[in-house]
Amino acid sequence: xxxxxxxxxxxxxxxxxxxxxxxxxxxxxxxxxxxxxxxxxxxxxxxxxxxxxxxxxxxxxxxxxxxxxxxxxxxxxxxxxxxxxxxxxxxxxxxxxxxxxxxxxxxxxxxxxxxxxxxxxxxxxxxxxxxxxxxxxxxxxxxxxxxxxxxxxxxxxxxxxxxxxxxxxxxxxxxxxxxxxxxxxxxxxxxxxxxxxxxxxxxxxxxxxxxxxxxxxxxxxxxxxxxxxxxxxxxxxxxxxxxxxxxxxxxxxxxxxxxxxxxxxxxxxxxxxxxxxxxxxxxxxxxxxxxxxxxxxxxxxxxxxxxxxxxxxxxxxxxxxxxxxxxxxxxxxxxxxxxxxxxxxxxxxxxxxxxxxxxxxxxxxxxxxxxx
Amino acid sequence: xxxxxxxxxxxxxxxxxxxxxxxxxxxxxxxxxxxxxxxxxxxxxxxxxxxxxxxxxxxxxxxxxxxxxxx
Numbered sequence: 001x002x003x004x005x006x007x008x009x010x011x012x013x014x015x016x017x018x019x020x021x022x023x024x025x026x027x028x029x030x031x032x033x034x035x036x037x038x039x040x041x042x043x044x045x046x047x048x049x050x051x052x053x054x055x056x057x058x059x060x061x062x063x064x065x066x067x068x069x070x071x072x073x074x075x076x077x078x079x080x081x082x083x084x085x086x087x088x089x090x091x092x093x094x095x096x097x098x099x100x101x102x103x104x105x106x107x108x109x110x111x112x113x114x115x116x117x118x119x120x121x122x123x124x125x126x127x128x129x130x131x132x133x134x135x136x137x138x139x140x141x142x143x144x145x146x147x148x149x150x151x152x153x154x155x156x157x158x159x160x161x162x163x164x165x166x167x168x169x170x171x172x173x174x175x176x177x178x179x180x181x182x183x184x185x186x187x188x189x190x191x192x193x194x195x196x197x198x199x200x201x202x203x204x205x206x207x208x209x210x211x212x213x214x215x216x217x218x219x220x221x222x223x224x225x226x227x228x229x230x231x232x233x234x235x236x237x238x239x240x241x242x243x244x245x246x247x248x249x250x251x252x253x254x255x256x257x258x259x260x261x262x263x264x265x266x267x268x269x270x271x272x273x274x275x276x277x278x279x280x281x282x283x284x285x286x287x288x289x290x291x292x293x294x295x296x297x298x299x300x301x302x303x304x305x306x307x308x309x310x311x312x313x314x315x316x317x318x319x320x321x322x323x324x325x326x327x328x329x330x331x332x333x334x335x336x337x338x339x340x341x342x343x344x345x346x347x348x349x350x351x352x353x354x355x356x357x358x359x360x361x362x363x364x365x366x367x368x369x370x371x372x
Numbered sequence: 373x374x375x376x377x378x379x380x381x382x383x384x385x386x387x388x389x390x391x392x393x394x395x396x397x398x399x400x401x402x403x404x405x406x407x408x409x410x411x412x413x414x415x416x417x418x419x420x421x422x423x424x425x426x427x428x429x430x431x432x433x434x435x436x437x438x439x440x441x442x443x
Contacts, residue, residue: 197435326408333410341399342415344380346407347435 015057019272026275027051027267030165039172043145043263047165050267062268073265077153077160082262083146084230089255090146090357091234092247094325096209098350100201104305105317105348109355111301112321113363115141115294120367123286129279132156135367137283140167141290142360143174143324149266150227151364155371161270162280166287171324177288178295178319178331185299186315191339193314195348203239210235217362224365231361294322298352320349323356375418377440379433383407388429390440394422403427403439418442 008014030048034041050069054062061069076082099106120138123129129137132155139151140163148167152160170177183191210232218225237247298318306312316336320328329349336345387404396402396416403414420442427439 330408330410333412341413342380344412346410346412347381350408 010058012057012059017057017272019276020055020057023051023055023270023272023275026270027055030267033169033172037172040168042259043168044165044172046260046263047168047267050264051161051270052267054268054271062271069265069268072261073269076258076261077149077265078157080150080153080226082258083150083153084226085258086146086255086262087227088230088234089250089252089258090325091210091231091236092238092251094231094235094238094354094357095350096206096235096354097201098347099352099354100205100209102195102198102348102351104309105313105351106355107305108298108302108313108318108321108352109357109359110321111318112294112298112323112352112356113142113359114297114301115290115292115322116360116363118293118297119286119290122289123282127282127286129282130156131371133159135371136160136163137286138290139163139360139364139367140170140283140287141294141322142356142363143167143171143291143294143322143328144357144360145171146262147227147357147360147364149262151367154368157269158274159279159283161266161275162283163287164266165270166284170287170291171327174291174322174324174327175331175334177291178322178328179335181292181295182299182316182319182332182335185296185303188339190303190315191336192343193312194340194343195314195317195345196311203241206239207236210239213358217358221362221365221369223368224361227361227364228358231357291322295319298322314343314345314348316345317349317352321352321356321359323353323360325353325357326350328356329353373443374423375420375442376438377402377414377417377442379405379427379435379437379439380414381405381407381412382433382435383412385427385429385431385433385439386411388425388427390422391425392422396420396422396442405433414439416442 027048030044033039034044061067116138120134123134123137136152136156152163214232298321299315302313302315302318316332320332322328332349333346336343383405386406390402400416401413423441423443425440
């Protein structure tokens with residue numbers, strides 16, 4: 001009889017808690033959004049599944065030193081290997097041509113980081129988060145997944161799951177979040193401003209860009225080195241034109257493989273005990289706030305720049321400073337064509353868009369330097 | 373008098389709605405260019421008849437490349 005009871009106790013069913021079942025619903029919502037709505041499916045699908053299996057009892061998957069998913073987390077994320085590898089792929093995918101053709105648009109990529117800092121101060125001063133936690137929440141406003149994960153794993157691993165899910169869900173919702181703000185802050189006439197081609201970018205400039213910028217950025221903010229060095233290496237693979245195979249692998253096979261090992265353990269960090277806290281709701285609210293402020297500050301900076309420049313910038317381009325590549329650029333293009341169907345902003349928006357990625361990495365580097 | 377249709381942005385031509393001799397009106401969608409996984413139509417700048425089509429489906433074009441000539 002006692003043997004029977006012991007065997008009985010090893011069955012997971014009897015160890016289920018209401019919190020776990022609640023987390024299943026969150027997992028299923030993310031999987032639903034990924035499958036039915038195609039909201040960032042490459043990440044939300046493995047994250048959703050990770051949440052589900054992390055909330056099944058007695059699995060030991062996240063058991064330190066032993067569990068499978070713990071190992072993925074420890075060696076991939078805690079050791080800061082996966083986010084830089086994703087950046088290698090992103091670098092190989094990124095064309096800096098539009099930015100080099102119109103270098104003044106780089107400021108718009110910086111302007112959108114204002115949201116990161118406003119949110120950081122709000123979370124710290126008003127909401128009472130710790131400094132490191134506030135920094136991690138603020139960086140959600142940069143709209144860059146790997147950077148958010150990188151910073152969270154360094155500064156506030158307890159918030160990593162929630163921040164990553166907030167960042168990726170809001171990125172998927174960029175087409176919903178941004179347009180109302182963009183329309184509210186610009187006039188019809190401003191939205192109709194057509195951008196003119198400035199100049200042709202030659203191959204040598206594109207080749208030198210990753211080399212020069214890696215030196216400059218790392219000299220300025222050494223703590224941004226892991227992300228920025230891999231990003232620029234990927235970009236050098238692309239622009240060198242002699243390592244087609246490496247460039248191809250970085251932007252396809254490698255990024256796909258590490259994406260699997262990124263999403264699953266992130267989901268697995270979200271067990272009922274650590275996730276079901278009032279704090280998490282505030283993270284989602286602050287994350288949205290950060291996105292909105294970043295969008296607005298990019299637009300307002302573009303309008304400010306127009307006060308001093310002869311060649312007017314379409315202020316919608318400021319909204320593309322929120323990284324979310326290339327979604328934010330597409331949104332800018334769409335809102336622009338609604339004002340004038342012959343206004344082609346897409347490629348101009350790619351400039352601030354890629355500048356936004358670099359801006360977010362720099363913002364994260366500044367946090368790491370100042371707070372650790 | 374002839375007018376040139378230039379590519380408004382860099383990308384790949386995925387649809388050509390005209391051929392030599394097609395009669396078109398201003399704002400007709402004459403090409404569709406795909407860039408950043410987004411389809412963008414190219415509109416006719418004026419009324420007229422297509423004198424020559426310079427790019428074909430599948431071509432990669434740069435901004436300001438000549439796509440067609442309208443007469």
